[in-house]
Amino acid sequence: MAAAPVSKVSQADFAARQDGLRAEMKKAGVDGFLIPVADEYQSEYPPFSARRMGFLTGFTGSAGSAIVLAEDAIDPSKTKGDKNAKAAAVFVDGRYTLQAKQQVDQTRYEQKDLTTDPVSDWAVSRLKPGSKLAYDPWMHTQAQVEGLKKKLDAAGIELTPVSHNLVDAVWKDRPPVSKAKVQVHGEQYAGESSASKRERVGKSLGEKGVDAAVITAPDAIAWLLNVRGGDVPATPVALSFAVLHKDGKVDWFIDPDKLSADVKKHVGKDVTAHDIKDIGGVIDSLGKSGKTVQYDDKRSSSWFHQRLEASGAKIVNGDDPTLLPKALKNDVEIEGMRQSHIRDGAALTKFLAWLDEEVTKRPVTETEVDKKLLSFRQAQKDFKEVSFDTIAGSGEHGAIVHYRATEESNKVLEKDTLFLLDSGGQYLDGTTDVTRTMVIGQPTDEMKKRFTQVLQGHIGIATAVFPKGVTGQQLDVLARGPLWAEGEDYAHGTGHGVGSFLGVHEGPQGIHRRSDVAFQPGMILSNEPGYYKTGEFGIRTESLVVVKEKAGTGGDTGKPPYYEFETITMAPIDRRLVDVDMLTDKELNWLNAYHQKVQETLAPAMDKKELEWLKQATRPLEREAAKTVAEVKGKFTGNIAATGGTQRQR
């Protein structure tokens, strides 16, 4: 969702950058170079100083890759008859197809789909056999390098690492690297000391015969050491690397300027801070002393694998050992998530009350919404920053899943359209991520039908009960079923994990067809089905849920454990968009109970006018046709005149 605020750069500038890179390639004696969005931390949202693909091509999305080849390395027999063949390409996924077309010079780059036309296939379809394709081992995981190598080898193309990034030599006005200070994340928020975390994760390594693990994900280190940082927008992490030893001790590689005396004292004597440049030496010493070292080939840069291998260490491939422990929130973190969601829900609800009145008085634009919503969040206790760039999509913009309003795209929330608002906050005690879709004016029947189907999917997840061992790929159908029934779907996952004052996207759990991680109590997930009609409107209803054990199961009940989701997001769902007759009794009861809870929970934070709006927005929905025979009997035999019939509720 995050997009770098690229300064105005002309097409000629981008051309010069590509030419400059080609000159660097020539100097290095290679025929091509790979430039992924990723940085050396494999962050989802790299800092501006590491957005090499953005610098080179102008593309600002969060996933993608570029490749630039030397013109004379192109095999003419391979491109014969292909008028569009170029010596460079960008690869993005379906979310970014339109955005990349606007941002990237299509006369200099072919544009391909990252999943159906992978980089390796394209390289093979262009390069002469015997060519050398270079890559920076800091920017790719070992799994990626091995995947590329296999395909290129088969085509006689050599994949070769370079010791410095070829883009950096061209990047003259590179933004300065962050020097943001590291902050202690107190136990009142973390719920467990760093020493305890280090000891138990270290012990789990020792138990499987591993001496140490390389940890390279900034949020993993933040969790392990109970620290937060300010190097990356929207995610409170400090960029650093760590080696966790089985005895719980840590070598921490971080810019020393970021460390205050407080932080040094907090991490204590079992955490040794090193400058990042010293990491090679420490890795080498692991190998020299014959250590068995765990490395995550899907999450850590290939550089670590290559250096470990060269050092003679025994490499065990395995998930980052903090991945699952970090996902299983403890009681303090869960309560912090609940409380931060109440404050965040209050901010969003105040905004919604404001918006509902404001749009009847004057034109309101998407970017104005973004600013106004931020002001409500900023007024909340312990709010630090947004957890991702707000998606405020009016009308057809709502159908662009990762839309971000810019000066150029900004538009007014028009009458009789839908408005999709996906936003979140970073609070000291939790991270939020919430989407609500509102009608401005009157909805069409189609809008109501689709909104109600999405809501039914949302309720399907919210009310799911399931035994131990069940995964996200098994529950996904509950969210999609109502749309599938009519041959419709949405092209994104139903749910992702969320951190505790950390990344708004966090593994390993998820709700989508490839998620084979079993749910466990304490996991936080988003529940966000949607529906998108290109060029017309978008709908998404997203709340966060926490996995908990169902009462009366597990423990000493004598029954096996069953789990359910507790919805912790507190904000009204637009009842004007609900077609009550489509809902089952169970669905209707859930919606009314949720709204009652939202009203009770948020009421204390509302002023008088806001409270009035909240009460209207959360009052129970009723069916016209669902009165029982007994009720209607009463009506027609007794007090026909008094009741006057039911009115359709909006």
Next chain:
Amino acid sequence: MAAAPVSKVSQADFAARQDGLRAEMKKAGVDGFLIPVADEYQSEYPPFSARRMGFLTGFTGSAGSAIVLAEDAIDPSKTKGDKNAKAAAVFVDGRYTLQAKQQVDQTRYEQKDLTTDPVSDWAVSRLKPGSKLAYDPWMHTQAQVEGLKKKLDAAGIELTPVSHNLVDAVWKDRPPVSKAKVQVHGEQYAGESSASKRERVGKSLGEKGVDAAVITAPDAIAWLLNVRGGDVPATPVALSFAVLHKDGKVDWFIDPDKLSADVKKHVGKDVTAHDIKDIGGVIDSLGKSGKTVQYDDKRSSSWFHQRLEASGAKIVNGDDPTLLPKALKNDVEIEGMRQSHIRDGAALTKFLAWLDEEVTKRPVTETEVDKKLLSFRQAQKDFKEVSFDTIAGSGEHGAIVHYRATEESNKVLEKDTLFLLDSGGQYLDGTTDVTRTMVIGQPTDEMKKRFTQVLQGHIGIATAVFPKGVTGQQLDVLARGPLWAEGEDYAHGTGHGVGSFLGVHEGPQGIHRRSDVAFQPGMILSNEPGYYKTGEFGIRTESLVVVKEKAGTGGDTGKPPYYEFETITMAPIDRRLVDVDMLTDKELNWLNAYHQKVQETLAPAMDKKELEWLKQATRPLEREAAKTVAEVKGKFTGNIAATGGTQRQR
């Protein structure tokens, strides 16, 4: 489900068999021997002549394994303090725990759970390092051998193949091997010629650089050659092996006595029949001529892998190449399945009508039910035999998932109990598998609640709509959700594939948490959620469904393809057990529409009395409380006297 009718054998006989095997082990110079249920065809239901585990231990289940060790190979340091330690063990899964306890001499065999205590772990926990554990490579797949070998190697135990099965030397009164004649399965049933099947499957091998494939599953060969046989109860296959070449030619290894002139003419010149004993030579010649041969390491005996390896062939591991083509039924097979299900449904319905009256007049037993039901099936056109041993479980027997009534267990269908009846037939044009649960007398509220939850799960699958690519692990929750909601579940899969006049269990598709095969039009599956209360009652509602493309999607509609299930089983679901108030409108509508279709479809096959019963059994269910306001308005303003109010429907 099938259980071999073992003749009366005394405990002393089984002891003598175990002792005899130990003597054979000594002669062969090995310290242990593995005896799985499987035969050399890896059949689900091996012929009686191949039921070595049954001969040795008395166990008659369809899955399991035994191991017998030499007493002096036991490592005393490993068994110290374990009073139950024995030099032999049987391994069965949860379905067979009780049955094995009754059938196997627990003083001579430890009994273990096949999944939680695998054979390899047990062998390691008993045998001295340096011991030799023998196995017959015909009886284990290559994947099993490699799995075993890895664990045993690590413990210093040698896994060693033997050239003859050590049980056979002890088995004096072994049943004769079947000589049943092979039958031609005409194109009017198969819908495609064998030549066409052989050509397209052979071509698919060639396209991936494979010269030939070893095919060892009897149903695969039956499908490929359009033949059926009589070597195995309940499944119309001939035991044989085949090598399919990429040009569509086949080497077929089969007892020549089974082949009539008709069959030889039918298979034609491109299929060369060989005696089974010649298979080694043909495999060797593949290797000698440097061929690339496909082998299925999860479905074919390790013997083939070992022989191919020794011959110098290049082995490519891959699924049996007929697996998916066989699962995708063509239009002729689908229509045959529909028609055979109508005849089978008529037989079952006639039986149900008979039963409903008979149980009010006199005691009826489980085994009597089995015989009576068979007589109704035998009266149907093209019926050949049952497709598995009937499960007729009265009261608490219904809770035993693979129950089979025996002389000892046989009991009367008592008043106010549930009766679970799972049965099926083999017809020339199709294979059926249907379960209905009936109340004898009056049900309790608990029975109705559970029956209705199972029915809701059944309807969840029956009404599912889903896009291309969706698998059984994604849909399983639709069947289990209503039970999961109350912390309940059933310990078996929701659905399995079914053959066309072939195996009642067929891969690769399924509906359960491990099934990652995408549904495709033409696949047949069972839809059989259940609920089992040990010691009280069992419920299962099973119909077969066929996957088809949803109208208005795929093809030239411009929309992506969506799929749905067509229920082809035709038999009433006991409406006396349905709690209407638990059903949603959609569920109630489905049940009423299904019953209407059952009534219309089966009526022509019923006599007058049966038709009367069918009409009662399939009349629409209505809710008391679900009358619309309009209906009730009409009632109370117009014709109150005429209608007299609604009655609770049973």
